[in-house]
Amino acid sequence: MSNSSAPVVNYALLNDFSLVKVSGADAAEFLQSQLTQDVTLANTEQAKLTAWCNAKGRSLASFLFWQDAEAADTYYLVIKKDILEATLKRLRMFVLRNKVVLEGLNSTPLGLWSEHVNVDFTPDDLASKSKFAVHQQDQQSWIRFPSGPKEQRYLVVSTVAETTEIDPVQLLSKVENIELNASDAVYWTAQDIVNATAWVELANKEEFIPQSINFDAIGAVNFKKGCFPGQEVVARSHYRGTLKRRSYIGYTAQSANDIAVGADIFQDDNPIGQIVNIAHLPDDKGTWVLFETRLEAVDGTNDAPLHLGAQDGPKLTVQSPPYALEKPEN
Secondary structure, three states: OOOOOEEEEEEEEOOOOOEEEOOOOHHHHHHHHHHHOOHHHHHOOOEEEEEOOOOOOOOEEEEEEOOOOOOOOOEEOOOHHHHHHHHHHHHOOOOOOOOOOOEEEOOOOOEEEEOOHHHHHHHHHHOOOOOOOEEEEEEEEEEEEOOOOOOOOEEEEEEOOOOOOOHHHHHHHOOOOEEEEOOOOHHHHHHHHEEEEOOOOOOOOOOOOHHOOOOOOOOOOOOOOOOOOHHHHHHHHHHHOOEEEEEEEEOOOOOOOOOOOOOEEEEOOEEEEEEOOOOOOOOOOEEEEEEEEHHHHHOOOOOOEEEEEOOOOEEEEEEEOOOOOOOOOO
16 A cells, blocks of 8 residues: 555544444434534435524534435534633533433544545545545445545544544555555644535534534525524524624644634724634645624725734735525525
8 A cells, every 4th residue: 555656545533533423213303403504404424414403503613524324313513622621511401302312432543645546446436426525334424525626535433432543544445556654633623624614623512503614505594494403593693683793714834832722813903703613724825714703804895904813913815705695595
């Protein structure tokens, strides 16, 4: 498998993510009552992003979830590890008499990515399928993640409770003519940011309604499904209001290592937004941020530069998300 001239496949253990297993006869009904997504749209071959909100419509957690291929009453949910226990504790409060079991699995996802788009190192030709397509085999799930036109990336997670880590060498042992490269998980985070895929974590928990982190724009909110916590607020913003805040991508080459999630974004000496997720690249390669802001700060109404963390903080170069931000029709 190792060849110095072969295409490189990077890998990193994603230690800031964890996995939740939801099982039981009422698992689908329970999740349908709690999440912003229509649970029936997720299946054994397609994962879906979703948010879980409080009564005020603020996001308590975000998940990527899919259905188990061997047990129709079982779902797996990827979540940020720093909110895992609090999320499980609160979700269990709503189980009541439902036949549902929620458990956190001791499973660390593995991230795989490559700039060689013509090299298929995935099972079942996953490289040719849509984003968040799923392939399940040997109690492992491969999920195709959003990526740019010149890269491909996948999350691989073990659904066996006692498994903590996946060995990438063993995982790709049958793939010929590739070079495995151990990388830093921050590059995975940076790719999530570049693809404007937001994650709720401890530092931004209950800060944003789903629309502010573009979850409606990427299909993570279904406005036609039944009730869920915070639905009235989320639906009112969609049907009756004009969205005034969205999340955008920012980059700075200046030193910003002391800036964290939750820090303000400034324009004309005024705070106009907040960092949702951040990735400080090693070796002085700069910092990527996904930040939530007022639309007039980035739509050309005000062309003053944006700064990270302070009025005179690092200057941001702003990019629009790689998808449309108009309200979906559903």
